[in-house]
Amino acid sequence: MNVMANPLSMFDIKDNVALITGASGAFGMVAARILAGAGCKLVLVAGNQAALDDIADECHGMGAEVTTINTRPTDEDICNGLVAQTIEAYGKLDILVVASGMNKVALINDMTPETFNAVMDANVNQSWLLARAAAGQMKTQGHGKIVLVSSARGLLGHPAGYTAYCASKAATDGITKSLGCELGAHGITVNAIAPTVFRSPLTAWMFEDSEEATKVRNGFLARVPVGRLGEPEDLAGPLLFLASKASDFYTGHILYADGGYTAG
Template sequence: MTISEPLRNPLSLFDVTGKVAVVTGASGAFGRACALTLASLGANLVLASGARVDLDAVAAEVAEVARSGAEAITVVRRPDSPEDAEAIRDAALETFGRIDQLVIGSGYNKAGFIQDQPLEEWQTVMDANVRGPWLMAKAVGSWWIANGVKGKVLQMSSVRGRHGNYSGYTGYCTSKGATDALTRVLATEWAQYGITVNAIAPTVFRSKLTAWMWSDDEVGQATRKRSLSRIPLGRLGEPEDLMGMALYLLSPASDFCTGQIMYVDGGYTAG
C-alpha cells in the first residue's frame, strides 16, 4: 500500500516556505499575528496599512522573527479604492513576481445606535469592512485567475457576523454578516480555479481597539465580566489564539476547506 507524503510527514502540510503573502491591516492585531506566523515559517510578506508608524513597528517585528531568506516589504495604503488595492497587489508582483496568499485584515468599527448614528459613520464602517475587502479580493483574485494561480484568501470576520449586539453595532454586525456572505460566494465562484476562501471569526480578543476592556476601571471591568459570562472557556482571546487557525487556512493543510467561517471564540457560538 502506497503511503502519501503528507501521511509520512503531516507537518509538511503546514509548509509555507517561500510563499508570498499580502497582508492588509498588517498593523492591527489580526494582521500582525498572521504576518509574524508566516514570516517565522519562511514566507515572504507584503505588509499593507494606512498607519506608517504602526506598520514600521510590525515590519521590525517581522524582520526579527523571519526565517532566513524570507523578505518583507511595506506599503502605506489601505484598500479604500480600486487604485489602492491594485497598488498593493502590484507592489507584491513587482517585488516577488507572484502572490500565493491574501490576508484581508483591515477593518474598522464605530459604534452607534441606529436612531442616533449619522449615515456617514455607518457608511465608513461598511466601506472599511466590506467595500475594501471586496476591492482587495478583486484585485488579487483577478490576477490569480488570469495567471492560473491557486491562491488562498483569508478574511477577518467576527462572531458578530452571526450574533447581534446591544451596543450600537448595526454597522459592525451588518458588515461582518456581509464578510461571511462574501467568503461563501467567492469560495463557490473561485473553486473552479482552485482558489480557497475562508474567514476567521473571533470573539473579543486583545487589541489596541479593545485594550480598555482589560483595564481596571469600572466600565472595563463591567464589560469584561459581561463578555466572559458568554465564553465557556472563561477568558477573552489573545492574538496568539488566532495563529494556529490562520496557519491552517493559509497552508496546504486546508486545500479541501473553502467557504468556511471558522469560529475562534472560546465556545461563544456553541452556547
C-alpha cells in the first residue's frame, strides 16, 4: 500500500496484540479504551479485580478480544509470566503499555525510606522488568512497540513532597532513552508518554467548581499555554502514534501530553 496515497494506513493497528499493565488505573483505562477502539486484541493486567472486570467488559462491548490477568507486575517471574500468557493467548506481542505505578506524597523528612523505595520499585523496577520481558519476545518477532508512562514531573520538580515520584519518573525517562538506543536495531521502538494533569477518577475534584478546586486549578492553568486541563482523548493521538508504524523512526522520546506546561 502506498503510504503517501493513504497516510492513515500508518496508524492502523487492527488485530495487533497489546499488553497493558495497570489497566484499572487512570492511564491504563484510557489506553485500554483507545486500543480497543483501534481494533487491538488486549491483555489487561491489574490488581483490582472488580475494576479490571469493568474495563474488560467495556472493551468487550467495543468489539475487542480481551484476556484479563488479576495481578501486579511486582517481580521478574510475574513479568515474564505476563508475556508468556500473552503469547499463549494470542501468539504474539506487538505493543506493551506499562501504565502500572504509584505515588506517595510526603515532604522529605516525613517520608520513610520504605515509602521512597516502594515508589521507585513500582515506577522504575517494574517498568524495567516488563520492558525486559517484552523485549525478549519482540526480538524474536523482529518488531515491537514499548510505551512507558512517565510524567511532566520527570522533567520538573514539585515543592509539595514529590521527591520519590519525580525521581522515579526521571528514571523512567532514562530507561526510555537507553532502551530506545539498545533495541532500535531489533525493530523495537521504546518511547514514553508524559502527561500532566488530565481528567480521571483521581483528579475529578480539580475539575469541580468548589473554592479549593478553583484555586488549585487556576494556579496550575497559569502555567498551561492552551488554558485548560487535559482530557482522556488528549492521550489518544500520542498513544496511537507510538503504538503504530507511524512512529517507526521515533525511539527514545518522551512525548509530553501537557498543553505546553513543560515548554515555558
